[in-house]
Amino acid sequence: MTATVTPQDSTDVVEWSSRNQEIATVSNDGTVTALKVGTTTITAKAGEYSDTCTVTVDCAHKNVTEVPAKPSTCVEQGHNAYKKCNDCGKVIEGSDELLPLADHNYGDLITEVPAKCGVEGTKAHYQCSVCDKLFDESKQETAREDLVIEALEHVASDWKHDETNHRYSCSRCDVSDTEVD
Ligand SMILES: [Zn+2]
Ligand SMILES: [Zn+2]
Numbered sequence: 001m002t003a004t005v006t007p008q009d010s011t012d013v014v015e016w017s018s019r020n021q022e023i024a025t026v027s028n029d030g031t032v033t034a035l036k037v038g039t040t041t042i043t044a045k046a047g048e049y050s051d052t053c054t055v056t057v058d059c060a061h062k063n064v065t066e067v068p069a070k071p072s073t074c075v076e077q078g079h080n081a082y083k084k085c086n087d088c089g090k091v092i093e094g095s096d097e098l099l100p101l102a103d104h105n106y107g108d109l110i111t112e113v114p115a116k117c118g119v120e121g122t123k124a125h126y127q128c129s130v131c132d133k134l135f136d137e138s139k140q141e142t143a144r145e146d147l148v149i150e151a152l153e154h155v156a157s158d159w160k161h162d163e164t165n166h167r168y169s170c171s172r173c174d175v176s177d178t179e180v181d
């Protein structure tokens with residue numbers, strides 16, 4: 001910066017100062033040195049007169065990190081690729097805005113496991129391979145207990161006889177000699 005004192009025969013000397021010397025300093029000859037991003041005021045003072053100039057130090061974005069794109073999953077929002085300045089923290093290319101969550105990864109329908117005598121079955125369902133949540137056949141989220149098919153009761157059919165007991169056998173599960181009430 002330059003400052004001119006008039007009239008030419010004045011003996012006043014220009015004194016330079018910077019309000020915020022962390023952002024920029026100024027030397028005796030008016031040379032301004034930028035130190036960090038921000039705004040400061042440089043004052044030139046001669047005798048009882050002074051004038052000021054606002055100096056803004058911008059970031060040159062010389063120290064840049066390239067952040068690759070990260071796709072969203074059903075549990076974590078991703079983002080597109082962007083570049084960020086390490087010095088000032090600004091995104092200088094692209095956007096770090098988060099993308100919406102992705103749909104669940106349903107995969108193939110897990111087929112029904114029918115109930116058997118004394119053994120619970122499981123309804124046909126989907127399970128997300130990312131978040132492990134369970135979904136019914138129409139892909140509505142569901143609880144594991146809602147997928148349970150109640151265990152079947154034995155079906156009494158033929159009487160069986162031996163020397164001491166009368167027993168039924170179950171016609172469904174083919175277990176013979178199963179005592180049924
Ligand atoms: Zn920067
Ligand atoms: Zn999921």
Ligand SMILES: [Zn+2]
Nearest residue numbers: 117154170173
């Ligand atoms: Zn049975």
